[in-house]
Amino acid sequence: GQQVMQIPQYQHVQEGEDFTTYCNSSTTLSNIQWYKQRPGGHPVFLIQLVKSGEVKKQKRLTFQFGEAKKNSSLHITATQTTDVGTYFCAGQHGYGQNFVFGPGTRLSVLP
Amino acid sequence: GAGVSQSPRYKVAKRGQDVALRCDPISGHVSLFWYQQALGQGPEFLTYFQNEAQLDKSGLPSDRFFAERPEGSVSTLKIQRTQQEDSAVYLCASSLRWGVNYNEQFFGPGTRLTVL
Numbered sequence: 001g002q003q004v005m006q007i008p009q010y011q012h013v014q015e016g017e018d019f020t021t022y023c024n025s026s027t028t029l030s031n032i033q034w035y036k037q038r039p040g041g042h043p044v045f046l047i048q049l050v051k052s053g054e055v056k057k058q059k060r061l062t063f064q065f066g067e068a069k070k071n072s073s074l075h076i077t078a079t080q081t082t083d084v085g086t087y088f089c090a091g092q093h094g095y096g097q098n099f100v101f102g103p104g105t106r107l108s109v110l111p
Numbered sequence: 112g113a114g115v116s117q118s119p120r121y122k123v124a125k126r127g128q129d130v131a132l133r134c135d136p137i138s139g140h141v142s143l144f145w146y147q148q149a150l151g152q153g154p155e156f157l158t159y160f161q162n163e164a165q166l167d168k169s170g171l172p173s174d175r176f177f178a179e180r181p182e183g184s185v186s187t188l189k190i191q192r193t194q195q196e197d198s199a200v201y202l203c204a205s206s207l208r209w210g211v212n213y214n215e216q217f218f219g220p221g222t223r224l225t226v227l
Binding site for chain 1: 144146152153154155156159167169170202204214215216217218219220221
């Protein structure tokens with residue numbers, strides 16, 4: 001079936017360092033979403049990207065959708081301990097189809 | 112509360128038992144999804160409802176899994192003759208509508224199922 005891959009699987013950073021996670025699909029996505037799941041919690045919606053080359057910012061978070069709509073990235077500037085959690089991308093391969101989640105990138109932030 | 116609720120939060124079943132997991136979506140949300148999340152993995156799609164209609168059940172792993180949403184609000188995921196490989200967190204999510212530019216899913220806290 002259609003898959004969405006994410007790298008890295010784990011990332012440990014010192015507080016204040018930047019963090020980036022990458023999401024890739026072998027086929028074109030109609031749109032992509034990003035979610036954050038805190039330890040012991042449930043996924044919480046962060047953003048949805050629809051257009052080729054789209055860039056959206058939320059405070060210290062920058063989301064990007066590739067020109068070919070096959071990849072996406074989430075970049076966090078100056079990480080804080082509150083950023084700890086697992087970040088998932090979820091791609092939709094066609095409008096109205098179900099979202100396919102990546103395996104996630106687990107972020108640890110050392111104070 | 113205004114969020115998605117699920118019950119029970121934890122369920123321990125002996126292998127071979129049947130279980131029923133409940134999801135109360137956000138009031139007025141048309142779309143409802145069930146996901147299975149294994150430890151350390153991303154959520155895997157199981158099934159999708161729009162109102163009471165089950166439009167996609169392609170993710171259900173076997174015919175032991177059955178989901179319903181008879182009145183277009185509360186949904187139940189039933190697993191018959193549970194097996195150890197069914198142990199996972201079962202997440203329910205709802206969405207106001209399912210369209211091109213508005214697909215935000217609101218997740219519930221999940222039900223952690225352990226099959227002994």
